[in-house]
Amino acid sequence: MANKGKNYKIEAEIEKYRAHQNWDKALEVTKNQWSNSKSANGLADLNDVVSNLLHGEKELESYLRANPPSEENVGKAKESLASAEKHLRYVSTRCPKEKETLKREAVLLLVKLLFAQARYTDALNEFESISVDALTIHSITNRMLKILAEGLAVKAMCMEKLIDQGVRERTPQAEEMIIKYYEQAGDILLVYLQNRDVVDLNSASPTYSGNVAIGSGSHNTTSDDSIGSILEMAVQKSPLIYIEKGEVSKGVGRFRDLLRAVGSTTSKNLYRLTLARQLAEVLLRGVCSATYPPIALKTDRKRGSLKARQYKAMANREAVLERRPEHKQSRQHSYDNATAVYDLLAIALVRRSNCAILAEALERAMKFSYEEPTSGTSLLCHS
Secondary structure (H helix, E strand, O other): OHHHHHHHHHHHHHHHHHHOOOHHHHHHHHOOOOOOOOOHHHOOOHHHHHHHHHHHHHHHHHHHHHOOOOHHHHHHHHHHOHHHHHHHHHHHHHOOHHHHHHHHHHHHHHHHHHHHOOOHHHHHHHHHOOOOOOOOOOOOOHHHHHHHHHHHHHHHHHHHHHHHOOOOOOOHHHHHHHHHHHHHHHHHHHHHHHHHHHOOHHHOOOEEEOOEEEOOOOOOOOOOOOOOHHHHHHHHHHHHHHHHOOOHHHHHHHHHHHHHHOOOOHHHHHHHHHHHHHHHHHHHOOOOOOOOOOOOOOOHHHHHHHHHHHHHHHHHHOOOOOOOHHHHHHHHHHHHHHHHHHHHHHHHHHHOOOHHHHHHHHHHHHHHOOOOOOHHHHHHHHO
């Protein structure tokens, strides 16, 4: 009984450090904390399983932070992620049955790794090898929520890639499933973000099933504000797919639902701004008034102009001015979002001959442009 209590504390501490993406500290806690006795049937002991999971997770996440999945990075991913794959496969094949949660996490991480390597069929096969239907958002840790959201998003992306490559047939049923997985990923991400902001890490109290720590209504938070390129891309996909299919009401409605669900706290604002920018782009492209779900404004260009101004204010408020190296990624993300928003604002205001307002906005935007010129554009608007 005393042993179980000790294991619970260790597992909770490991989950805390994983939530902060501090894998070195988690590995330090793991080292020599459990007995080295082997499980039945030649499977690994808990210490080996957790250590391999942490090593694989660390290598994968560190790589993807610097090299988001793309066709240009496929070769590098195949070379750089070989060690991470080895660690994750160790967990997925040698994890004791009573540690099914750890196996599920390893497989979902492996799915993401295979996607980065453009091994789309392999990724789908790995996903199908585990069961996620029985999981509920209140039965897993916040870290697992993010991993699950990424897994669902990657499943949809792999299906799209295989259809584009002609490996799978494009059918209405396949398109419905793709949208379903994207929407599930987006919904789970929202819960992850809300939990991350609401719950203080030091007061979180996870519950347990067997020897495996799982979350309750209280989830661990993370100090990492980035949701990652996979989820950022995925949550925008379902509304855009609806719009491409001509189902504008559903697409715009999904954008609105996501924006309403995401609060205005600091850790969510870059995500919120990305969604808002996408909606402004849709409106400025000229959505037909007959199909756009009505709000108070009368014309689509006015809607787009208003949205662009609103998101310009959001971009100003969320500028990352910190120059330290560890803030480089957040700073670049903030700058890219702000640049896109100001491009939209330029389109909206020039259409309405409001160049003076645009010039004023660009002058105020100089705080984004520590290494970028904006004064020339501003002077051009004044001339």
